[in-house]
Amino acid sequence: MSQKNETGILLLSLLITIGLIGGGWWWFQQQENLPFNSSNNTSTSSSDDLLSPGNRVLITQNATPEKQAATAAIANNNYAEAISQLEASLKKQRNDPEALIYLNNARIGTQKAYTIAVAVPIDAETNAAQEILRGVAQAQTEINNAGGIKSVPLKVIISSDRNNLDTAQLLAQTLAQNPEILGVVGHFSSDTTLAASQVYQKAGLVMISPTSTSVDLSGVGNYIFRTVPSDRFAGNALAQYLLQQLKLQQAAVFYNSASSYSNSLKNIFTTDIFAQGGDIVGEFDLGSNSFNAADAVRQAQQQKAQALVLLANSATLDPALLVIQVNNRQLPLLGGDSLYKPQTLQIAGSNAVDLILAVPWHILADPNSSFPQTATRLWGGEVNWRTALAYDATQALIAGLERNPTRQGLQQALSAKDFVANGASGKIRFLPSGDRNQAVQLVKVVKGNRSGFGYDFVPLR
Template identity: 55%
Template sequence: MLFLFVVGLIYELNTQNSNVKSIFGNKQPQVTPSPQATISLTNSPTQAEMSLGDKILVEDKNNDRKTAGIKAFAKRDFSSAVNQLQSYIKANRKDPEALIYLNNARIGNSKSHTIAVAAPLGQSGQSIDTANEIMRGVAQAQDEVNQAGGIKGIPLKVMIANDSNNSQVATEVANILAKNLSVLGVVGHFNSDATIAAGEVYQKNQLLAISPTSTAVKISGFGNYIFRTVPSDKLAGQALANYTTAQLGFKRIAVFFNSTSSYSKSLKNEFTDALNQKGAKITAEFDFASSTFKANDNVKQAINQGAEAITLLPDAESLDRALQVAGVNQNQLPLLGGDSPYQIKTLEIGKQNVEGMVLAVPWHRKANAQAEFTQNADRLWGADVNWRTAMAYDATKALIAALQQNPTRSGVQQALSSPNFSAKGASGVVNFLQTGDRNAPIQLVKILRDDNSRSGTGYDFVPL
């Protein structure tokens, strides 16, 4: 009986876009079941980690109004949910989860197109910061399109899914989203391992996913339903190698990486290949995941083996060890790195030990200060946004443009696969190669001291 009940709810979910009055009318729509009802009845361990607005996935100490809004949403009292969330956001502008729920509450049960964002809402503050950065890009794009009248008059609804920055959980999330036929596309996942694991599910079930942050080369050509708005590690590796040899004039480099991370291994391999092509080489390799890793000993070994610079290529999980290396190095050797260390934690903990470090990232606010996206982001969030927000915005804008052409799963895939496809994004035109990759430039940034820093740490990432 329970099985038949759940099937019945799934049927209601897949027919939710019935002839109800649009959000853009003045009348509050009648209350009918919405997608999260099905999610709530699953026995999956991820069931409590998905929400259209009936659960708080990002806790906040000062969230009484947010909690009230979520409770109202769960009761389908969308008018009260809107009022409570609007009041909360006035004092908490940086909260993208609240803005997504607000826009979903405004839609209520009116006809809508639904996409999901899979974010790494783990237990650590660092993971939650990253998730918020990604969700800000999605929230901003959703807010803009709905404020402008929707997708041919139909608003965009966003479901938030927590993959806990874990490949197994990402697979579970992907399976749930794939079975939810109202979900027409996914923005995610964060790390390359999660994207690869979930990508197998999306590809099998023909649900298109666009990762804003996964850069591993393995994702290139992974499947015709898997895309990304961030350049691959091949381009980042080449940019770092070019800077190392052409600008610094170095030929002997020590590299630190995490052998358990697809991203870290991928970037290390691409950087190594690019160096070799320029007559330079890796003189020493050190694995953050090794049981023999010791920052003090490894830095000494790198220096003794003639390294002229250290390249730190941690993933999110090994960033702390990378900062240990920077602390031991104390600017003895110049530091370089990929996009993972581009976060405030690097500035807060690294301070003078990371001053002068050069990173390869997809986008920087200062280099795009006059862009429409940047100006709108400043007004919306009241704070600087980074490359993760920009790439997530681009992924969402790409899905919106595809939905305008054909709001079905196969239609979205066909639109993005077309050589004529383009969407206006934070970093210019968004389009894709046949491999699902985006041929976009890499921006090098340098950590510089600034007593009036925008980050508030005394240091900033500054574009070169």
């Protein structure tokens, strides 16, 4: 069989498998990935369509009739009816974070509250949006059940940037113009976060991203923070593992040149490799129209690559998975957190065994933490790192608002040298750059039954 035909068959197989995925699992729906770069898309929605404190359903996928009825009730200020309907909806779908946030807001009703917003990529990355919302909803539920922030409850406005740069800036402007909003959890991808950060910084509105890792965000403004470690940590961890654990010196890198995240991680990784005497023997653009997985792997082998490093973003997950299949476990594989997805286990399967990924958090890494158990009880299943770090971002906002519940006061609180908050992934502190000073977790693909696909991600000890 010719190499060209083999590649075509592999690609067809990949596409068919992807088409079969979208069904009923929810546990591993949460198992991450990073940004889909839809910056070339345009948005025709008004800002009113992009946000809701409970008066409209934003995540329409599998929305119950009760949730629909509840949003209509909230729009008419009938909070008692909304509470009843949302409680009924959550009995049907306990893992629906939008419903829980709306329920918490309905219970607040018209009383005084401190308001924050969460910006997520609904429509473009619905699973990721829900994962982030679960972290925010859990933190909101906990603080309100505990009596609020110095007796004042926390209200959350859900908003969607659709992972689009123009939409993200429009949304940021809308949020910034609402004086009730004191802080924002978001955005999802590094590209949308960078676009929106300009608006938040100019308006003096704190934004904390739980998922954007690009080094370009470091020091972009004193109102811009993140609870996820930057790519500097992930790139360094991967380089150290390649050089010190695998004892290999030569790598080929696969990345998306159109993604800030992917470029950021690639640059950090290659810099660390070169600094320690290693070599990058080839770079392959997964986003190129001419990219061919079989040709790229063959070329990497001819250039004496000893390992393949997959630094894809969500938009280039499919060609990255094809690389894993074509490689067929011939060369060791390493990658960034965008490969921390169910597709990697389900599609790549046995070819992904021993793949090493750098991720911000893993549910099994800290068995003594109370967060995973609480989250599992609340949602009826395990959560991933996006939920954990969205929880941390919300906890940071809560801790800051306890010090000073104003926009400027919140920024000053988060920037203070003595600021600390307790999060799912440990103590939350921010560097002057707005970054969080925290290491990443390396995970490995092994045979197992936790995911339901026959393979699992497990932390390296």
